[in-house]
Amino acid sequence: MFDMVSSRSTSGFSPKKQIQAWSDTLTDLCGHFDIDPMEASSFEGRINYATIAKLKLCQIEASQHRLAHTAAQAKPGDHPYVKILFQTYGVSHFEQSGRRIELMPGDCLAYDVSCPHTIISPTLTRHEVVIVPKDVLKERGFRLAKMAACKLSARTGAGRIAHSFVHAAFDEAAKLSPNNAIWVADSLIDLLLLPLRESDAMFDCGGPEAMYVRAQLFIRENLRDPQLSIDKISAALGCTKRYLHMLFSDRGMTVSDYIRHARLQNCRQELETQAGKSITDVAFAWGFSSSSHFSRVFREYFGIVPSSIHKS
Template sequence: MSDTVHSLSTSGLGSKEQIRYWSDALTDLCGRFDVDPLEASALEGRISYTTVSRLKLCQIEASQHRIAHTSSKSQGSEHPFVKILFQIQGVSYFEQNGCQIQVTPGDCLAYDVSCPHTIISPSLTRHEVVIVPKELLRERGFHFAKMSACKLSARNGTGRIAHDVAHAAFDEAARLSPNSAAGVADSLIDLLLLPLREADTAFDRSGPEAMYVRAQAFIREHLRDPALCIDQISAELGCTKRYLHMLFSERGMTVGDSIWRARLQHCRQELEAHAGKTVTDVAFSWGFSSSSHFSRVFRKCYGVVPSAIHKGPHGGASDVT
């Protein structure tokens, strides 16, 4: 099963303990922040959070406060996340790189956590937040060097759909198998990026990055096809095989590497979920055509044979080692 929902609250703590506890909670989620309760004598806050595959989903409620991430505290590599924040209640004031944004209920704010920023909430606020590792977005053509904070609407259109799915994913996270969680996470990331793409924010619609994103999307859609290869991809995208080789080699891999890594990841997720399939069934369902080849590349990638993390459908040893 996927992660359970964890909750923590500052209720009952002394004022100084509340500040420290809230700062530690934020640090565990996405990085170090300074916390200031402003004019209040206490900081009443509650966070509920869970994970869906590699995404962190949070529901946050807090009394008036200010949080700040400053460049002197850490390097950007220590905050490798993008936050998608949905404002549910109250008003917040976000500032980053000289840009000030007022966020009200129904707004969605997307921003790079690694860049210094502050958020001031003068009264009680509630947020629903999706914390996305940057590496998952790079695969989809996200340009962090170009990204600036972007406010969008979650009241209608793609923004509302993205919020509805994020909310449902939080509620159902504890009941998802690892394999289902990975699929939900992939779909949720694509949904979250739809309003950003429509706003033409931080994305190129043409050029090498766009072609790479299209190639990765085609690979994901046809991953179960044993015949999936660079010839098929280049024909679909209308580019040469040499150009595809160049796009992938710039990212330290070949087209074939990308296909096998994706297949192995899905296979491992199914094996860890103890699905009612044999190891061979799992391997063949994700495009492998040889049990021995699957076992060999699986061991090379993860350091263990498939049967080491999987029991057969009847609780016995798997049929492939």
């Protein structure tokens, strides 16, 4: 298991053991790969990594090498991840399913790790990588069967914002509480998917997963509204209340549960970071209409009273 924030490198290993050490590190992260130093006498590599909820964030630096996940290695269920890779230094050549993609600093690449592929880095390269479990993407309307490697720009627009958020999330990972880590991970995933949604039809716009994502986004945007209800949500999304109930019940919760939990998470974050606000002010700001009701559901959800956080 990886710690919240840590690092590994090939430093201190003999040239014969450097490749094995690097391979072991990659296997722990997302599966086995073949590593070839391409006739170099030694291999230098370093990975700094952080775990935020279900996401793995990595900062990788490596000397020239070839990384390969071959068809012979590919087995159902292995490497169940999508990688979103930001090239920050050097040039890399990616190949998968007959497609060849050159990566320069400022480029972003999203690809299915389970499909055979190779990445050749002829000189020193640096990447920042987010490893996302496929089940997390599926919940957000991602059509796994249509996943093809996608090259995007991280120099401007949504790609640049996503990269900046990844960098900030990595730097602050060690300071996040478990509850805040979940919300940072959710926000990070949604942000990373923005440039992908803009670039290609890899998302189901009308299926239940997409409707669930739309409902989540609408709820988050309107959490402060004390009148937020399933009637408002169904009217905004153009679906029936029964259909909304089904979407959330399939995921083990009610719409009201989701709204309440989202409000409680935001309230706790404000109580932890903004000592100047009263408990009542925070509760009312996030849609609760009764301070006593807020205190009761807060204690039921977190196991502590809000005043204990406020005092600390």
